[in-house]
Structure formats: C-alpha cells, structure tokens
Amino acid sequence: MRKRMQCKSNNHGKGGATMKNIIINTGNYSAAKAAVMAKPDVVAAYPITPQTTLVESIANYIASGEYKGEYICVESEHSAMSACIGASATGVRTFTATSSHGLLHMHEMLHWAALARLPVIMCNINRVIGPGWNIWADENDSISQRDTGWIQFYCSSNQEIFDTVIQAFKLGEHKDVALPVMINYNAFILSHTSMPAEIPSQKEIDDYLGKYQPLWRIDPENPVTFGNIIMPADYEKVRRAMQYAHENAKRLIPEIAQDWKKKFGRFNGNLIEKYRCEDAEVILLAMGAIAAESKVSIDNLRKEGYKIGLARVRTFRPFPAEEIVKLAKKTELIVIDRNISCGYEGALFTEVKSALYNKSDAKVSGFIAGLGGKDVTYNHIEDMCKKAIKGKLKETVWYGFEEVKK
Amino acid sequence: MSKKYNVVTSISYPKEGAMGKTGSWRVFKPIFSKDKCVKCLRCWIFCPEGAVKKNKDGSVSIDMDYCKGCGICANVCNVKAIIMEREEQQ
Amino acid sequence: MAIKDLPDTEYVLAGSAACPGCPATIGLRIVLKALGKNTVMIVPACCTAVIESVYPNTSFDIPVMNIAFEAAAAGASGVEAGLRMQGKKDTTVFAWAGDGGTYDIGIQALSGAIERQTNFIYICYNNQIYSNTGIQRSGATPLGAWTTTTVGGKTEVRKEMGDIIRAHHLPYAAQACISYPEDLYNKVKKAKSIKGPKYIEILAPCPPGWHFPMEKTVDMGVLAIETGAWALYEFENEKMIFNGKSKLLLEKKIEPKPVEEWIKYQGRFRHLFKPTRDEKTLKAIQDNTDIIWERYRKCYL
Numbered sequence: 001m002r003k004r005m006q007c008k009s010n011n012h013g014k015g016g017a018t019m020k021n022i023i024i025n026t027g028n029y030s031a032a033k034a035a036v037m038a039k040p041d042v043v044a045a046y047p048i049t050p051q052t053t054l055v056e057s058i059a060n061y062i063a064s065g066e067y068k069g070e071y072i073c074v075e076s077e078h079s080a081m082s083a084c085i086g087a088s089a090t091g092v093r094t095f096t097a098t099s100s101h102g103l104l105h106m107h108e109m110l111h112w113a114a115l116a117r118l119p120v121i122m123c124n125i126n127r128v129i130g131p132g133w134n135i136w137a138d139e140n141d142s143i144s145q146r147d148t149g150w151i152q153f154y155c156s157s158n159q160e161i162f163d164t165v166i167q168a169f170k171l172g173e174h175k176d177v178a179l180p181v182m183i184n185y186n187a188f189i190l191s192h193t194s195m196p197a198e199i200p201s202q203k204e205i206d207d208y209l210g211k212y213q214p215l216w217r218i219d220p221e222n223p224v225t226f227g228n229i230i231m232p233a234d235y236e237k238v239r240r241a242m243q244y245a246h247e248n249a250k251r252l253i254p255e256i257a258q259d260w261k262k263k264f265g266r267f268n269g270n271l272i273e274k275y276r277c278e279d280a281e282v283i284l285l286a287m288g289a290i291a292a293e294s295k296v297s298i299d300n301l302r303k304e305g306y307k308i309g310l311a312r313v314r315t316f317r318p319f320p321a322e323e324i325v326k327l328a329k330k331t332e333l334i335v336i337d338r339n340i341s342c343g344y345e346g347a348l349f350t351e352v353k354s355a356l357y358n359k360s361d362a363k364v365s366g367f368i369a370g371l372g373g374k375d376v377t378y379n380h381i382e383d384m385c386k387k388a389i390k391g392k393l394k395e396t397v398w399y400g401f402e403e404v405k406k
Numbered sequence: 407m408s409k410k411y412n413v414v415t416s417i418s419y420p421k422e423g424a425m426g427k428t429g430s431w432r433v434f435k436p437i438f439s440k441d442k443c444v445k446c447l448r449c450w451i452f453c454p455e456g457a458v459k460k461n462k463d464g465s466v467s468i469d470m471d472y473c474k475g476c477g478i479c480a481n482v483c484n485v486k487a488i489i490m491e492r493e494e495q496q
Numbered sequence: 497m498a499i500k501d502l503p504d505t506e507y508v509l510a511g512s513a514a515c516p517g518c519p520a521t522i523g524l525r526i527v528l529k530a531l532g533k534n535t536v537m538i539v540p541a542c543c544t545a546v547i548e549s550v551y552p553n554t555s556f557d558i559p560v561m562n563i564a565f566e567a568a569a570a571g572a573s574g575v576e577a578g579l580r581m582q583g584k585k586d587t588t589v590f591a592w593a594g595d596g597g598t599y600d601i602g603i604q605a606l607s608g609a610i611e612r613q614t615n616f617i618y619i620c621y622n623n624q625i626y627s628n629t630g631i632q633r634s635g636a637t638p639l640g641a642w643t644t645t646t647v648g649g650k651t652e653v654r655k656e657m658g659d660i661i662r663a664h665h666l667p668y669a670a671q672a673c674i675s676y677p678e679d680l681y682n683k684v685k686k687a688k689s690i691k692g693p694k695y696i697e698i699l700a701p702c703p704p705g706w707h708f709p710m711e712k713t714v715d716m717g718v719l720a721i722e723t724g725a726w727a728l729y730e731f732e733n734e735k736m737i738f739n740g741k742s743k744l745l746l747e748k749k750i751e752p753k754p755v756e757e758w759i760k761y762q763g764r765f766r767h768l769f770k771p772t773r774d775e776k777t778l779k780a781i782q783d784n785t786d787i788i789w790e791r792y793r794k795c796y797l
Contacts, residue, residue: 416551418550418552418554419553420509420554421509421553423510423511424512424513424548425512428510447500451525452522452677452713454516455514456509456510464500471510476516477517477709478517478713478714480711481715482714
C-alpha cells in the first residue's frame with residue numbers, strides 16, 4: 001500500500017456537525033479511491049507506467065476487503081477494454097485505467113464501447129507516445145482518441161480527479177448519455193504528486209450514484225444479439241444517436257457540476273472552468289496541468305496590469321464550442337496545446353478556431369508547449385501570453401524554439 | 407419474444423427466417439420417402455439449417471420454406487429415403 | 497447417446513445467412529443442444545458474425561455478444577465476471593470463434609483467459625482458413641492447401657493448437673468434428689459440467705473454402721478422422737483419451753487411410769494432382785500426418 005496520509009479537519013469549528021475527510025495523496029490514489037467508492041462490479045486492467053499505482057491501489061482495496069469487486073488481471077490493454085465491454089454489456093458498472101501506449105492498444109475497443117453505448121469509466125494518465133521511450137506528460141495519447149465517441153475530461157488537480165471520476169459514473173450511466181467516459185490527467189505532474197483531496201463518505205457516494213440502470217444488457221432471460229451485421233442506413237442512425245448523446249452530455253455536465261457543488265460544496269467548472277475572465281480582454285485556453293499552472297501566470301499578469309483570464313477546457317469531447325464563442329465576444333484568445341497533430345497544429349487550437357468560424361473574428365494565437373513532458377512553468381506561460389498579446393502571431397508557435405528558423 | 411431495449415445501437419431480436427425464405431436459394435430439392443425412412447435422424451442432426459424437422463413418430467419432414475437444398479440430408483441417408491431433384495425452372 | 501436422444505430444442509433458427517452445406521451451423525446446432533437456454537455466446541469476427549443475419553433480426557435464440565476479432569476470450573472473461581457478480585453463476589458463457597480468431601489474432605486473449613482460469617468454454621470451429629474474408633491462409637491451414645494467399649499451396653505445416661492449449665494445464669480440452677454429433681454433444685456437455693477454462697475445437701469442413709460439393713460436408717469430416725488428418729480426443733486431468741476411430745488409430749487397431757483419400761476430394765489440393773502429381777508435396781503431407789500420430793503414440797499411448 002502506498003503511504004497514505006489522512007487527516008480530519010473541522011471547518012465549522014468546535015461542535016460543528018460535519019467532519020471532513022481530507023486525504024493527502026497522489027492523483028492516482030485519488031482516482032483509485034473514487035473508483036472503488038463508486039463500487040464497480042468489474043475492473044479489468046493491465047499495468048503501464050504511470051498508471052500502475054492506481055491499479056495497485058485497487059488491488060490493495062480488494063486484498064483488504066474494502067472493495068468487493070472483481071479485478072480481472074488481463075494480459076493486455078486490448079483485453080482490458082474488451083473485458084470491460086463484456087462485463088458492462090451484462091449490465092454491471094465497470095472501471096479501468098491506462099496510459100499512453102496502453103490507450104493506443106485499446107483504440108479499436110474504445111470505438112466498440114462507445115458504439116455499444118456502454119458506460120465504461122476509464123482514467124487515462126496522459127503520457128508520451130514512443131519511440132523513444134518516455135514516460136512524462138503529453139496529451140497526444142488521448143487527443144488521438146478524439147473520434148472514438150468517448151467523453152473526455154481533462155483534470156488539473158487531485159481533487160478534481162476524485163470528483164470527476166465519481167461524476168463520470170453519473171454522467172456516463174445517465175439514460176440520455178450511455179457513453180464511456182475517459183478521465184485524463186497528466187503523468188507524474190498529477191499522477192504521482194501528492195495534494196489534498198476531500199473525500200465524501202461512502203454513504204454520500206452511494207446515495208449520489210445510486211444503482212446503475214443499463215439501457216440494454218446481455219441477459220439469458222432475454223435473448224438478443226448485440227453487434228451483428230447492420231446496413232448503411234441503420235448504422236448511420238447509431239452514429240447519429242451517439243452524437244445526440246454527446247449533445248445531451250453537454251447539457252448534463254454543467255447540471256452535474258452544479259448539483260455536485262450543492263451536495264459537496266466543490267466546483268471544478270462546467271465544460272470549461274473560468275478563472276478571472278470577467279473583465280478580461282485576453283483569455284488563455286489550456287487543458288490539464290498546464291491550465292492549472294496557468295492560474296499562477298494569470299495572477300502575475302493581472303498584477304502587471306494585463307486584463308487576462310483563463311478558460312480551462314475540462315471536456316474536449318463534447319467540445320464546449322458555444323462557451324468559447326461567448327468568451328470570444330470581447331476578447332482575443334491564446335491557446336496552449338500539449339499535443340500536436342503533425343501536418344497541422346495543436347488540436348485545441350484547431351478546435352477553438354473551428355468553434356469561432358462564422359461567429360467571431362477574435363484573434364487566436366496558438367502555442368505548442370511541453371511535449372515529451374518538457375516542463376512548462378508559470379514563467380513560460382506568462383512569456384507565451386506576452387508574446388501573443390504584443391505580437392502578431394498567426395501560425396502555431398513552438399514555444400522555446402524561437403531561435404530555430406524554419 | 408424478447409423484450410425490446412430502448413437504445414439506438416445494433417441490437418437484434420431472434421426471428422425465424424431472419425434472411426427471409428431461404429428456400430428460394432435452392433437449385434436441388436430434397437424428396438423424402440417416408441416408407442423408406444428408418445428414423446435414424448441423421449438427416450435431422452446434420453441439416454445445417456435445422457430445416458429437417460423431427461416428427462413425434464420419429465420420422466422427419468422438411469421445411470421447404472428454409473431448406474437451402476445443400477443435399478447433406480440425402481448424402482447422409484444410408485437407406486436413400488431422401489433423394490435430390492432439380493427444382494423446376496421458374 | 498444416440499442421435500435420436502439429442503434434444504429437440506433449436507437455438508439456431510431456420511432462415512439464417514449461412515451458406516448451404518455450412519459446417520458451422522451444424523456444429524452450433526449440436527453445441528447449443530448441449531448447452532441449453534441458459535447460455536451466452538461471444539462471437540468475434542468470423543463466419544458466424546454473418547450467419548447471425550442482418551439487424552434488426554438475428555437467427556440465434558440465445559444472447560449473443562459480438563466482439564472484435566482478437567477479443568473473444570477477453571470479452572467472455574468480462575461477460576463471465578459481470579454475470580457472476582450479479583449472482584448468475586449457472587449461466588454458461590462460451591466463445592465461438594473461427595480458426596483465424598483462435599490460432600492467429602485471438603491467441604493472446606485466449607491464452608490469457610485460460611491462464612486466469614476463466615470459467616468459460618472456448619470453442620473454435622476450425623475450417624482451416626479465413627473463410628469469411630474469402631479464403632485466406634491461417635495458422636490452421638494444412639500443408640499444401642491452396643488459399644487466395646497461398647496460391648501455389650501452403651508451404652508450411654499447420655499449428656498444433658491442441659499442444660498449445662494443453663500447455664496451459666486447463667481442466668478440460670477436446671477435439672471434435674461436426675461429422676460425429678454424439679461425440680461433440682458429449683464433449684460439450686462434459687465441458688459445461690466442469691468449472692474453469694474449457695477448450696473444444698471442432699473440425700468444420702467448409703464447402704466453398706475447401707472446394708468440395710456442398711452435400712459432402714459430413715463426408716469430409718469422416719475422411720479427416722479416418723485418414724488421421726484430424727483426431728478426436730479429450731484432455732482431462734492432464735490425461736489424453738482418444739475417442740472413436742482416433743482411438744483405434746492411436747492403438748493401431750485399424751490402419752489409417754492414406755491422407756490422399758481425404759485431400760483428393762478437395763479442390764484446394766487439386767494442384768497436387770493436376771496437371772501432374774506432385775509426389776514430393778503429397779509425401780510431405782503424409783509424412784507430417786505420420787509424425788503427428790507417432791508423437792501422439794509416444795506421449796499418450
């Protein structure tokens with residue numbers, strides 16, 4: 001068992017009714033804790049750095065008897081997702097976790113889960129894709145799964161990881177959604193860094209999630225065939241239904257976030273988390289750990305007199321296009337991507353510009369930063385923002401490479 | 407009848423004749439002579455389509471709606487109680 | 497058990513998309529008679545994914561979960577766990593995969609599921625080719641056989657999947673053939689009664705894939721056994737027991753027919769006979785069969 005610190009704090013002073021359970025531990029531990037508190041019946045997972053401590057935690061919860069689910073120790077990530085699909089198809093709650101090459105190995109089955117409308121919940125620890133081997137933070141793994149039909153969250157704190165894993169079960173299992181959900185967070189920066197996270201009681205989680213009610217199931221009492229040959233016109237309806245489900249998710253994610261705030265007193269943002277955007281003339285858009293780091297930069301830039309805010313994109317799919325259009329009414333935008341779609345540009349940069357097309361002519365600048373796990377500090381982010389504000393940047397800029405001429 | 411699920415994905419429900427009346431695929435048709443039949447049921451168990459039906463008396467009848475005319479039943483019959491004849495030209 | 501004693505119940509409904517003379521539906525009818533209603537089938541990409549027929553209809557009257565080509569055993573692991581966690585412990589979970597999905601692309605998931613002691617039956621219906629994609633070579637294709645990807649005849653011998661399976665020390669494994677329905681039925685019944693991973697492989701002679709007339713499906717299976725090109729056996733508690741004519745062949749109580757008696761009816765071997773006899777390859781095919789049986793005798797007699 002990883003070293004775990006627990007402390008009880010009482011926010012209401014002496015005699016207060018609510019004792020808060022705050023743990024100080026890693027992002028992976030927060031994810032594992034949330035996963036077992038959601039009580040999935042079946043977990044199927046395969047180890048990959050830096051996901052390992054997450055699945056080890058789950059194995060420890062099983063060994064200690066705290067968690068009573070079945071952990072299938074499969075022989076590959078492809079089988080992990082296949083086993084989750086099989087289990088989910090019988091109508092039970094499922095969870096898995098992976099990273100980088102593991103996610104890529106699942107690719108075929110990611111599509112399968114989404115097309116089957118099975119709410120498999122998965123943590124993906126964003127890690128570099130080889131070769132050469134590199135285990136640090138980079139979002140190209142999950143960005144390259146953009147079109148699989150999965151809902152994608154990007155977290156920026158261990159608390160948000162915990163909250164989002166629980167919320168993901170609520171969202172994915174919602175009858176208007178019925179889609180798998182991927183909770184992404186950066187390798188090591190979050191997966192292996194200890195931070196405090198407040199953990200609700202098991203009863204609160206039980207009450208919040210309720211029992212999973214599947215829309216369909218493999219049931220010996222009701223013989224149906226899932227996934228046989230389907231002709232073009234019917235197949236198109238299946239895809240269209242998935243698109244509607246994403247649109248429903250777009251409506252439900254803010255509802256779930258607001259409900260969570262009411263029940264548990266915490267708010268991580270809706271589809272995007274806005275930070276000091278009220279009077280902003282420039283808004284920075286980023287995801288994951290870079291977005292978390294950006295809050296420091298925004299504070300510093302504000303002190304220097306820049307009217308700048310941050311819009312942290314929490315969901316890459318469904319994409320918060322309408323919110324971004326609203327933001328761009330009076331502001332110019334700066335986008336930082338920890339990914340690159342080679343041959344074009346950073347994925348978030350593309351999506352943001354696409355959202356604005358025909359709706360806004362706001363200036364948008366794009367940076368590629370932190371690939372391969374290269375450190376991106378608040379100083380770098382401030383520097384990027386200043387360059388974007390002062391300069392006339394039109395194309396993607398590779399931050400830190402200015403000295404290299406094309 | 408299986409209960410219908412209210413979800414748009416590729417879920418299919420059991421149906422005899424899912425591909426229609428597959429008897430129309432036939433080029434040769436089986437002719438069964440009940441008097442020759444020794445009720446060994448080899449034709450029944452080896453029919454790929456389940457089109458050879460087992461009767462209560464242990465003999466068989468052939469569901470011509472679905473028989474695809476492969477001729478296995480005639481071929482496995484040790485007493486030639488089933489023979490294959492070309493279907494009449496339509 | 498005689499043929500007349502096999503259950504009447506049919507879970508493969510007439511009017512499916514199977515080819516006339518299909519061995520897969522013969523096998524599946526028998527398998528499902530043995531497994532009964534409380535059964536879930538997992539099907540990877542293979543002919544059966546087509547035989548099921550077209551959405552929104554299915555020709556199978558049991559629950560079926562289609563899964564990707566390499567994922568049958570992993571999907572079955574998940575289905576088994578999901579049902580067990582709901583207390584549905586009596587439901588039989590079985591994967592039904594072709595030889596491509598078993599010998600080749602699915603072997604990793606299969607090995608993993610057996611090693612994990614998954615409580616399921618994995619059945620491979622083996623027609624020695626990728627037939628659904630139009631007759632390409634698989635690891636199960638025998639030496640000398642034409643396929644669309646071994647145009648001059650396959651130059652390698654087939655895998656001995658049974659050996660690979662037995663190396664997992666699973667509680668039950670068997671080889672059967674669609675031409676011996678009582679034997680197949682009994683093996684499936686026995687597998688159903690045993691907890692843990694079970695593997696059954698069924699030889700399934702394919703008329704369009706092997707190029708023989710569609711009424712000869714059963715004959716091709718019988719000849720495979722009589723020539724020793726295929727063997728009927730059970731592997732239980734680490735012991736091999738050969739069945740029927742395969743037992744007599746093993747004990748040399750009957751002489752095997754020459755393998756040529758099996759292959760000469762199959763168009764996929766025609767290039768070995770016409771325009772001239774390819775004595776070298778024909779001998780190699782016979783030698784390979786003899787080697788397999790000599791090894792059986794050394795190990796299991």
